[in-house]
Amino acid sequence: MFAFDPQSNPYPISRQATYARNGMVATSQPLAAQAGLDILKKGGNAIDAAIATAACLTVVEPTSNGIGGDAYALVWVKGKLHGLNGSGPAPKSISIEAVKEAGYDKIPKFGWIPVTVPGVPAAWAALSEKFGKLPFKEVLEPAIRYAEEGFPLSPVLSKYWNRAYQIFKENLKKDMFKHWFETFIPNGKVPKAGDIWKSPGHAKTLREIGETNADSFYRGELAEKIDQFSKDNGGFLTKEDLASYRAEWVQPIGVNYRGYDVWEIPPNGQGLVALQALNILNGFEFEARDTVDTLHKQIEAIKLAFADGFKYITDEIHMKYSSEELLSESYAARRRNLITDTALLPEAGDPSSSGTVYLSTADHEGNMVSFIQSNYMGFGSGLVVPGTGIALQNRGHDFSMDPNHSNALVGGKKTINTIIPGFLTKDNEAIGPFGVMGGYMQPQGHVQVVMNTIDFGMNPQTALDAPRWQWMKEKSVHVEHRFAHHLIQGLAEKGHQMQLAVEPNSFGRGQIIWRDPETGVLIGGTESRTDGAIASW
Numbered sequence: 001m002f003a004f005d006p007q008s009n010p011y012p013i014s015r016q017a018t019y020a021r022n023g024m025v026a027t028s029q030p031l032a033a034q035a036g037l038d039i040l041k042k043g044g045n046a047i048d049a050a051i052a053t054a055a056c057l058t059v060v061e062p063t064s065n066g067i068g069g070d071a072y073a074l075v076w077v078k079g080k081l082h083g084l085n086g087s088g089p090a091p092k093s094i095s096i097e098a099v100k101e102a103g104y105d106k107i108p109k110f111g112w113i114p115v116t117v118p119g120v121p122a123a124w125a126a127l128s129e130k131f132g133k134l135p136f137k138e139v140l141e142p143a144i145r146y147a148e149e150g151f152p153l154s155p156v157l158s159k160y161w162n163r164a165y166q167i168f169k170e171n172l173k174k175d176m177f178k179h180w181f182e183t184f185i186p187n188g189k190v191p192k193a194g195d196i197w198k199s200p201g202h203a204k205t206l207r208e209i210g211e212t213n214a215d216s217f218y219r220g221e222l223a224e225k226i227d228q229f230s231k232d233n234g235g236f237l238t239k240e241d242l243a244s245y246r247a248e249w250v251q252p253i254g255v256n257y258r259g260y261d262v263w264e265i266p267p268n269g270q271g272l273v274a275l276q277a278l279n280i281l282n283g284f285e286f287e288a289r290d291t292v293d294t295l296h297k298q299i300e301a302i303k304l305a306f307a308d309g310f311k312y313i314t315d316e317i318h319m320k321y322s323s324e325e326l327l328s329e330s331y332a333a334r335r336r337n338l339i340t341d342t343a344l345l346p347e348a349g350d351p352s353s354s355g356t357v358y359l360s361t362a363d364h365e366g367n368m369v370s371f372i373q374s375n376y377m378g379f380g381s382g383l384v385v386p387g388t389g390i391a392l393q394n395r396g397h398d399f400s401m402d403p404n405h406s407n408a409l410v411g412g413k414k415t416i417n418t419i420i421p422g423f424l425t426k427d428n429e430a431i432g433p434f435g436v437m438g439g440y441m442q443p444q445g446h447v448q449v450v451m452n453t454i455d456f457g458m459n460p461q462t463a464l465d466a467p468r469w470q471w472m473k474e475k476s477v478h479v480e481h482r483f484a485h486h487l488i489q490g491l492a493e494k495g496h497q498m499q500l501a502v503e504p505n506s507f508g509r510g511q512i513i514w515r516d517p518e519t520g521v522l523i524g525g526t527e528s529r530t531d532g533a534i535a536s537w
Contacts, residue, residue: 015096017461020536023156026511027359030533032056035142037535039169045129055143063160066391071123071373083252086123112235114394120139122247125214137210150198154531202389271420274443276305279332292490303346313415315409345493356437370421370433438508445508460512460525
């Protein structure tokens, strides 16, 4: 497998990796991880555990995801990797002209305009139907219980909850937003760490989703409630948009990086950016992680990959260039040749001339799941469907209002999506799921975690705990406060505009589960930057 030393621990904050044999769940909330483990112990498989964990996360981490969001999954079953795109399109009736007529020159962050069709319930149901062992409604029971009975907030969760409240109280003045405050700020008080929060409407909705295999959400009573709320407030989303939606099984895309195959979901997700960067970096040799040369080349590769991603990635059928063209070795070589000893201003190339939660699960049968879901920008649009606990996403905010842009707003089209699950294989055998959530940090986190593992031999926990950098724009790079001063200075001398991050939790939150192909032992790491936990047996 990997050449990492299980005892190595070069970073002071790092815990040791977790080892287990029968099953493992890694995610950002201990209660959700334990819920997934309970499902494994009841006879469920990794897919059942992933659904249970994901459903729980909509309750115990609503600051990052919800029933009204999007989801993606990479699923390893019986020697094959499957991809699921659970993102939704823009309502069919929306258009650039309609948004302008509503008084906007760009798509707002809040309200009905940025709301796209939620894919989360359909994704859960599709996973259960295709690969689950236990009844769908049974795997939702832990989430229902937490929503009905309540749970105590954890420290990092309470911080993000309060931050969202501070933003929303200043920006969400219209009557349609009152249901968010009623749901998440009960009695006008922001829950703090240790406070019990519950949502009976959320529990009722989860139960209805479980009993109808999510059909109620798209073609039943829940769809009617969403449709009516939209009509009452001038929204574009209709029950017809919901009724026509299906989660889509897709073929994962990947690149070979030093003998390992790194897999992502194809566009409209931004996993393509991570793969492009790794393709570029594959042409270099790296002697050590913490050197100016290594970091410089990583940053430059990410900049080039993002330049292409921002210009070309959208709903796949609307893309100018295919994933295969953007991931070709010849194109990677041309992009690689642009990297010099000094920082560059990134520009998109031309191949033709050449707020989220993440979880990993594994079971004793060899099944493994890499799953991610999000409402975007924390709580999303600020809209909660009355009486349901359904917080609606604002993913449509990323559409362009330029009709000539690849990602231009069009009714029925999917926008570029930041959420990306990752998966690693070698010689057609599963190594395991990995992910780092956090907006446009995600591809950057994927690259850093993959290289920490493959190039630098770090175990899963140390690979996650290692100090991270984040390219922001142009030559601007943020680093964590634990970054060595000599590295910051050396990168600055190469022309990078270096800055210690103001927000210490802006570098993503990741999870990893690797399986040793010889022994079957599971090796997990969980994020130290949040309330992360691994449940295993």
